Amino acid sequence: MTRVIKNWLTDMDGVLIHEENALPGAKEFLTTLQEKEIPFLVLTNNSIFTPRDLSARLETAGLNVPEENIWTSALATATFLAPQTESRRAYVVGEAGLTTAMYEEGFVMTNDRPEIVVLGETRTYSIDALTTAIRLIDNGARFIATNPDVTGPSAQGAIPATGAVAAMITAATGKEPYYVGKPNPVMLRMGLNKIDAHSEETALVGDRMDTDILAGMESGLQTHLVLSGSTKEKHIRKYPFRPDYIHNGIGNIAERLWLEQMGHKLDK
Structure with a gap:
């Protein structure tokens, strides 16, 4: 059965x-989506930046993406946690993307009797802050992390990311975090709700x-x-599941999307 994709x-x-730098076809892909409404x-699993920061970053690369069209693991984490606690007291290790999202959901960020310890990505992890997180978790605070990525990209190469630091806290406390970001489908389902979309479409x-x-x-x-x-064709065989489609880049999807919008029926 052919699926009709609306989102x-x-x-x-x-x-x-x-x-x-924008990748080939990225601008055309986004332009088609916007022109056809x-x-x-x-x-993004990156929890460092706010949607406004990321919108500006994309604009620098020549891509127009309004901040309301950006959904981060920080936003997903704060949205997920809001109904999970009555006091909304949390100890947060992270940067503006995470702290702003938590603040906007009404959280008080404190090391005094927090219900939750929330770990996000940061370029300057403090041993003092991580020690506090470990002690609070040992004392009963729940452990939440924005995403499980163990490394992140930089111009100089891979750098430790949230998952790697979470592993250190787990080693010290024996407590595993609950990760909200991808591959947890919670993040995607919240995103679908945000744009009032159904998964089958x-x-x-x-x-x-x-x-x-x-x-x-x-x-x-x-x-x-x-x-x-990150994934090359030779890596796909390592996984027991397969994507529906494989493309060299977003440019192939941009061309396909444009043709579909023009009324052409395409084979898989």
Whole structure:
């Protein structure tokens, strides 16, 4: 049965941009979505930046994405946690993207009797802050992390990310965190709610089999893997699941989307 796709979710790094440069076809893809008024969200597991920061970053690369079309693991985490606590007291290790999202959901950020310890990504992890987090978790605070990525990209190469630091806290406390970001389908389902979309009418574009494609598959979305980022074709065989489509880059999807909008019927 052919699915009618009315909404799109797309990862950012490795799909739309690489470092600070737009990838081929990214502008055309976004332009088609906007001109045809197709609902979409740009997703990222990065919890450092606010949607406004990321919108500005994309604009620098020549891509127009309003901040309301950006959904981060920080926003998903804060939205998930809001109904999970009455006091809304949390100890937060992270940067502006996470602290702003928590603040906007009414949280008080404190090390005095917090219900929850929330770990996000930061470029300057403080041993004092991590020690406080460990002690609070030992004393009964719940342990939540924005995303499980163990490394992140930088111009100099891979750097430790949230998952790696969470592993250190787990080693010290014996407590595993609950990760809200991809591949947890919770993040995608919240994104679908944000744009009032149904999973059977939504496609997801990503460059990672272990986060993007897995989350999309478990959420019931049509999945498109692009080979312009972390996953190469030779890596796909390592996984027991497969994406619905494989493309060299977002440019292939942009062309396909444009043709479909012009009324052409395409084979898989």
